[in-house]
Amino acid sequence: MNQQVCVVVGVGEGNGAALARAFHREGVTLALLARGTAFITSLAAELDNARAYACDVTDAAAVRDAFARIRSELGEPSSVVYNAGAGVWGDIESIDPEAFENAWRVNAYGALLVSQQVIPAMKAAGSGTIVFIGATASRRGGPRTAAFAPAKAAQRSLAESMARSLWPHGIHVALIAVDAIVDMPRTRRSMPDKPDSFFLRPDDMAASAVWLSKQPRSAWTFEIDVRPFGEKW
Amino acid sequence: MNQQVCVVVGVGEGNGAALARAFHREGVTLALLARGTAFITSLAAELDNARAYACDVTDAAAVRDAFARIRSELGEPSSVVYNAGAGVWGDIESIDPEAFENAWRVNAYGALLVSQQVIPAMKAAGSGTIVFIGATASRRGGPRTAAFAPAKAAQRSLAESMARSLWPHGIHVALIAVDAIVDMPRTRRSMPDKPDSFFLRPDDMAASAVWLSKQPRSAWTFEIDVRPFGEKW
Amino acid sequence: MNQQVCVVVGVGEGNGAALARAFHREGVTLALLARGTAFITSLAAELDNARAYACDVTDAAAVRDAFARIRSELGEPSSVVYNAGAGVWGDIESIDPEAFENAWRVNAYGALLVSQQVIPAMKAAGSGTIVFIGATASRRGGPRTAAFAPAKAAQRSLAESMARSLWPHGIHVALIAVDAIVDMPRTRRSMPDKPDSFFLRPDDMAASAVWLSKQPRSAWTFEIDVRPFGEKW
Amino acid sequence: MNQQVCVVVGVGEGNGAALARAFHREGVTLALLARGTAFITSLAAELDNARAYACDVTDAAAVRDAFARIRSELGEPSSVVYNAGAGVWGDIESIDPEAFENAWRVNAYGALLVSQQVIPAMKAAGSGTIVFIGATASRRGGPRTAAFAPAKAAQRSLAESMARSLWPHGIHVALIAVDAIVDMPRTRRSMPDKPDSFFLRPDDMAASAVWLSKQPRSAWTFEIDVRPFGEKW
Numbered sequence: 001m002n003q004q005v006c007v008v009v010g011v012g013e014g015n016g017a018a019l020a021r022a023f024h025r026e027g028v029t030l031a032l033l034a035r036g037t038a039f040i041t042s043l044a045a046e047l048d049n050a051r052a053y054a055c056d057v058t059d060a061a062a063v064r065d066a067f068a069r070i071r072s073e074l075g076e077p078s079s080v081v082y083n084a085g086a087g088v089w090g091d092i093e094s095i096d097p098e099a100f101e102n103a104w105r106v107n108a109y110g111a112l113l114v115s116q117q118v119i120p121a122m123k124a125a126g127s128g129t130i131v132f133i134g135a136t137a138s139r140r141g142g143p144r145t146a147a148f149a150p151a152k153a154a155q156r157s158l159a160e161s162m163a164r165s166l167w168p169h170g171i172h173v174a175l176i177a178v179d180a181i182v183d184m185p186r187t188r189r190s191m192p193d194k195p196d197s198f199f200l201r202p203d204d205m206a207a208s209a210v211w212l213s214k215q216p217r218s219a220w221t222f223e224i225d226v227r228p229f230g231e232k233w
Numbered sequence: 234m235n236q237q238v239c240v241v242v243g244v245g246e247g248n249g250a251a252l253a254r255a256f257h258r259e260g261v262t263l264a265l266l267a268r269g270t271a272f273i274t275s276l277a278a279e280l281d282n283a284r285a286y287a288c289d290v291t292d293a294a295a296v297r298d299a300f301a302r303i304r305s306e307l308g309e310p311s312s313v314v315y316n317a318g319a320g321v322w323g324d325i326e327s328i329d330p331e332a333f334e335n336a337w338r339v340n341a342y343g344a345l346l347v348s349q350q351v352i353p354a355m356k357a358a359g360s361g362t363i364v365f366i367g368a369t370a371s372r373r374g375g376p377r378t379a380a381f382a383p384a385k386a387a388q389r390s391l392a393e394s395m396a397r398s399l400w401p402h403g404i405h406v407a408l409i410a411v412d413a414i415v416d417m418p419r420t421r422r423s424m425p426d427k428p429d430s431f432f433l434r435p436d437d438m439a440a441s442a443v444w445l446s447k448q449p450r451s452a453w454t455f456e457i458d459v460r461p462f463g464e465k466w
Numbered sequence: 467m468n469q470q471v472c473v474v475v476g477v478g479e480g481n482g483a484a485l486a487r488a489f490h491r492e493g494v495t496l497a498l499l500a501r502g503t504a505f506i507t508s509l510a511a512e513l514d515n516a517r518a519y520a521c522d523v524t525d526a527a528a529v530r531d532a533f534a535r536i537r538s539e540l541g542e543p544s545s546v547v548y549n550a551g552a553g554v555w556g557d558i559e560s561i562d563p564e565a566f567e568n569a570w571r572v573n574a575y576g577a578l579l580v581s582q583q584v585i586p587a588m589k590a591a592g593s594g595t596i597v598f599i600g601a602t603a604s605r606r607g608g609p610r611t612a613a614f615a616p617a618k619a620a621q622r623s624l625a626e627s628m629a630r631s632l633w634p635h636g637i638h639v640a641l642i643a644v645d646a647i648v649d650m651p652r653t654r655r656s657m658p659d660k661p662d663s664f665f666l667r668p669d670d671m672a673a674s675a676v677w678l679s680k681q682p683r684s685a686w687t688f689e690i691d692v693r694p695f696g697e698k699w
Numbered sequence: 700m701n702q703q704v705c706v707v708v709g710v711g712e713g714n715g716a717a718l719a720r721a722f723h724r725e726g727v728t729l730a731l732l733a734r735g736t737a738f739i740t741s742l743a744a745e746l747d748n749a750r751a752y753a754c755d756v757t758d759a760a761a762v763r764d765a766f767a768r769i770r771s772e773l774g775e776p777s778s779v780v781y782n783a784g785a786g787v788w789g790d791i792e793s794i795d796p797e798a799f800e801n802a803w804r805v806n807a808y809g810a811l812l813v814s815q816q817v818i819p820a821m822k823a824a825g826s827g828t829i830v831f832i833g834a835t836a837s838r839r840g841g842p843r844t845a846a847f848a849p850a851k852a853a854q855r856s857l858a859e860s861m862a863r864s865l866w867p868h869g870i871h872v873a874l875i876a877v878d879a880i881v882d883m884p885r886t887r888r889s890m891p892d893k894p895d896s897f898f899l900r901p902d903d904m905a906a907s908a909v910w911l912s913k914q915p916r917s918a919w920t921f922e923i924d925v926r927p928f929g930e931k932w
Contacts, residue, residue: 060796091864092814092857093822097759100811104803108849112791112799119792141860149860150807150853157852158791161840165790167462183451197451204452211444217462218416218430219437224457229400229450293563324631325578325624326585330526333578337570341616345558345566352559374627382627383574383620390619391558394607398557633928649917663917670918677910683928684882684896685903690923695866695916 003049005077007031007070009057009114010084011040014184015133018202019081022210024050031070031077033057033084057084057110058102067117076121079129079213082111087137087148095147103151111155115162119171126170129213132159136179156223163222172220174212178205179227197230236282238310240264240303242290242347243317244273247417248366251435252314255443257283264303264310266290266317290317290343291335300350309354312362312446315344320370320381328380336380341387348395352404359403362446365392366438367410389456396455405453407445411438412460430463469515471543473497473536475523475580476550477506480650481599484668485547488676490516497536497543499523499550523550523576524568533583542587545595545679548577553603553614561613569617577621581628585637592636595679598625599671600643629688638686640678644671645693663696702748704776706730706769708756708813709783710739713883714832717901718780721909723749730769730776732756732783756783756809757801766816775820778828778912781810786836786847794846802846807853814861818870825869828912831858832904833876855922862921871919873911877904878926896929 006028008020016034020043024030030050032040040052051073055066070077087103088095115130122128136142138156141149156175163173181187183199191198205226215221227233239261241253249267253276257263263283265273273285284306288299303310320336321328348363355361369375371389374382389408396406413433414420420432438459448454460466472494474486482500486509490496496516498506506518517539521532536543553569554561581596588594602608604622607615622641629639646666647653653665671692681687693699705727707719715733719742723729729749731739739751750772754765769776786802787794814829821827835841837855840848855874862872879899880886886898904925914920926932 092811092861093818093864097808097811097815101808104807104853108803108853109796109800112796112845115791116796123792137856141856141858141863143860143864146811146857146860146864150856153856154803154807154849154853157836157840157849158845159840161842161845161848162791164466164840165792165842165845167464170462172462180452199451201449201451204449207449208452208454216434216437216440218432218434219413219441219459220462221441221457221459224454226452226454229403229405229453231400233397325581325628326589326631330575330578330582334575337574337620341570341620342563342567345563345612348558349563356559370623374623374625374630376627376631379578379624379627379631383623386623387570387574387616387620390603390607390616391612392607394609394612394615395558397607398559398609398612630932633930636928638928646918665917667915667917670915673915674918674920682900682903682906684898684900685879685907685925686928687907687923687925690920692918692920695869695871695919697866699863 003075004028004079005031005070005074006079006081007033007077007118008081008083009033010082011043013039014182015178015202015205016083017043018206019083019209020047020050022203022206023079023081026210028079029074031074033066057114058105060113063110063113063117077118078122078125078127080114080118081131081133081209082114083133084110085133085135087145087151089144089148090146091144092146100147100150103147104154107151108154108158111158119166122171123169128171130162130171130173131209131212132175134175134177136177138175138177160222167220170217172212172215172217174221175223176205176208176212177223177225179225179233180231195230197228200226200228236308237261237312238264238303238307239312239314240266240310240351241314241316242266243315244276246272247415248411248435248438249316250276251439252316252442253280253283255436255439256312256314259443261312262307264307266299290347291338293346296343296346296350310351311355311358311360313347313351314364314366314442315347316366317343318366318368320378320384322377322381323379324377325379333380333383336384337387340384341391344388344391352399355404356402361404363395363404363406364442364445365408367408369410369412371408371410393455400453403450405445405448405450407454408456409438409441409445410456410458412458412466413464428463430461433459433461469541470494470545471497471536471540472545472547473499473543473584474547474549475499476548477509479505480648481644481668481671482549483509484672485549485675486513486516488669488672489545489547492676494545495540497540499532523580524571526579529576529579529583543584544588544591544593546580546584547597547599547675548580549599550576551599551601553611553617555610555614556612557610558612566613566616569613570620573617574620574624577624585632588637589635594637596628596637596639597675597678598641600641602643602645604641604643626688633686636683638678638681638683640687641689642671642674643689643691645691645699646697661696663694666692666694702774703727703778704730704769704773705778705780706732706776706817707780707782708732709781710742712738713881714877714901714904715782716742717905718782718908719746719749721902721905722778722780725909727778728773730773732765756813757804759812762809762812762816776817777821777824777826779813779817780830780832780908781813782832783809784832784834786844786850788843788847789845790843791845799846799849802850803853806850807857810854810857818865821870822868827870829861829870829872830908830911831874833874835876835878837874837876859921866919869916871911871914871916873920874922875904875907876922876924878924878932879930894929896927899925899927
């Protein structure tokens with residue numbers, strides 16, 4: 001059967017759920033990955049053609065197992081959106097080495113593990129899409145992103161290396177640098193005075209991820225930035 | 234009447250024509266600008282809802298006149314694609330000051346003149362799109378782009394300044410950095426040994442320009458790169 | 467005679483005077499260029515081995531004449547520091563095309579004219595140094611630098627193109643991106659509440675320009691940023 | 700006693716030894732760190748005021764112990780040059796997760812561990828210097844640097860975060876991006892046809908590290924690139 005399989009890694013409310021819904025609207029079969037099962041199970045139940053896979057992306061064996069199940073239950077993935085991300089806030093003096101390592105594991109090491117699972121079949125097919133969801137921190141280190149920014153910079157560098165080696169095999173690797181506060185109940189509560197125009201709507205960001213997955217291959221894009229029209233930058 | 238007006242500046246075969254056709258498919262009324270009239274007149278005749286305007290973008294009075302006619306004949310532009318570009322190849326020792334100046338006039342000064350014509354109405358409407366077609370040289374100076382790269386860098390810097398001041402007014406300013414040799418009869422003839430995958434197809438690039446013009450404003454993009462999947466970068 | 471000749475272009479109080487003094491301490495013969503003569507004449511009188519040359523760097527004939535006199539009176543320049551800079555503040559809506567052009571003429575076009583005067587002799591000698599004094603705006607366009615940033619970006623791009631074509635001939639082209647408010651009576655008066663640590667001292671910046679002129683050529687630098695330790699960035 | 704203590708981390712032949720010798724010429728007391736002891740022991744014996752400390756920078760306890768000994772035997776470090784670096788070559792398909800992790804541990808995690816050892820005393824003193832030795836890969840991912848580039852990008856991002864939080868405390872954090880093949884017996888043997896001008900001489904690079912450590916603090920530099928004058932870039 002010809003149904004395409006899209007894996008969304010890091011599905012919580014916010015960007016992850018919006019990415020899942022956006023690709024769902026494209027008619028693909030979805031694999032939803034997250035560390036916990038509650039959110040992805042309920043989202044999978046709501047959508048047709050979607051399954052939930054609990055997976056800690058920092059654990060090589062868990063990643064291997066999850067993708068073995070996806071391949072067996074849904075088929076080879078033709079697209080992956082890597083939205084897993086985490087990072088404590090803090091400067092060099094306040095973060096501890098464990099937090100520094102954990103941010104790297106989720107953002108960069110997990111990205112490697114997941115990519116290595118899907119590349120062989122994409123290469124054999126001569127097509128595929130891998131989109132990483134980056135951040136402002138992918139491009140620069142701020143005073144208080146001593147743990148998060150190095151992890152996101154490593155992810156961006158890996159994505160760039162992958163793009164340059166995999167594009168010629170027909171695999172479109174791209175990165176979306178989200179330079180914004182995402183509109184979610186949690187962020188709204190913590191910033192009650194900000195107007196609507198301050199926030200990035202996850203559905204709007206996800207539209208760009210879908211667009212990247214459809215770009216004709218004579219004019220592929222590696223990197224785009226997204227931010228709200230009303231924001232200072 | 235509600236018909237939207239799109240101005241494509243710098244319409245020749247290649248990217249300019251492809252941009253015109255792509256926005257035409259979106260149902261807008263087109264104003265096609267070029268220094269010479271032959272190509273734009275025949276293209277306008279081929280497309281519905283398109284008019285040709287001869288205009289040297291380096292001439293402030295000519296730009297003013299062309300946009301006065303556009304406003305009067307078609308209405309206020311809601312989008313502009315700035316594709317005017319020119320530049321001799323050569324290093325610092327071989328270019329002359331006139332060539333250096335001319336490259337800047339076409340790529341940067343003309344961009345300012347055109348933008349200043351359309352901003353007031355866009356600002357009043359609270360919406361609009363201005364897309365600049367950049368190049369690899371927008372981002373870095375090469376040994377043999379001593380005239381072209383400074384002109385493209387100035388254009389990119391102007392676009393960034395505009396994005397940061399105009400986005401909050403609802404005007405989406407963006408730049409497409411074309412990092413490729415464009416597929417045209419001329420480039421094919423000069424590089425007869427290159428495979429199809431070496432060239433960027435203008436229609437494919439134009440699809441990204443159209444997409445930028447439709448991005449929802451809570452997640453706007455300032456800059457994208459485009460290049461063929463098979464190319465080394 | 468073996469006395470080295472250093473040309474400082476754009477000598478006023480602040481960075482220009484500091485650059486002149488710093489290279490003077492290195493024992494070179496100085497040519498001081500500025501549009502007006504008052505400041506450079508008095509500075510030349512104060513320093514040994516220094517001469518003042520009135521020169522509008524945006525005027526090709528004036529540049530040619532000034533360098534003809536320098537060559538005849540002092541000898542071929544072995545180093546140039548290009549500190550000419552100007553730019554009105556304003557966004558795309560408030561600047562006029564003349565201001566946009568003038569900023570480009572002083573920062574970029576003049577840089578080309580001056581460089582073309584000194585390259586032939588430097589190339590024949592197999593050595594030389596050309597240092598451009600850039601700014602934050604060399605790297606990005608801000609909302610209110612619609613005239614200044616495109617000019618500085620063009621200058622930076624030209625410098626990069628020159629570096630890549632001239633380094634192999636032994637000519638060290640480099641750029642210092644000054645990301646700071648310079649400590650001068652004028653800036654102090656306009657920001658009376660700022661502490662000392664807020665300002666960049668011109669002598670300290672000039673020390674980096676001298677250092678660049680002495681770097682051993684197996685490890686040359688193209689670009690450095692400079693800013694005060696206490697400043698936010 | 701007022702003798703300053705400089706720690707060079709990652710001392711082998713090539714850049715590490717050159718950095719040690721360059722700071723030694725400045726009259727500081729040296730602590731030389733490397734995983735193996737043979738090279739640093741013989742170098743310490745050759746230099747006055749130098750001690751060797753075997754230390755695996757990826758091991759938090761080993762780093763803690765080494766710096767406890769340095770503090771006790773030599774005093775608080777006033778400068779650190781972080782030259783530890785490692786990385787297998789390979790694209791995303793050929794590297795394994797262990798190699799990816801190890802590159803990150805040496806280049807980024809070790810950089811965090813070492814920095815956290817010296818920051819408290821530097822902060823108390825209101826002065827200090829931490830210089831990271833980066834690479835071309837610090838700035839971009841190449842097809843065959845899927846392990847190395849993400850590690851170097853993480854290091855650069857950490858350095859930038861540190862610079863922005865520590866400069867106001869008088870601690871100068873900087874990075875040297877070495878964009879070159881270093882002149883060493885090993886590299887000469889593997890590239891026997893390259894001319895002298897192709898290689899970066901470690902002593903010349905080290906001169907820039909010393910210069911950074913002396914920059915006056917009203918005009919500090921975060922990042923410089925270094926490469927041979929004759930090289931293509």
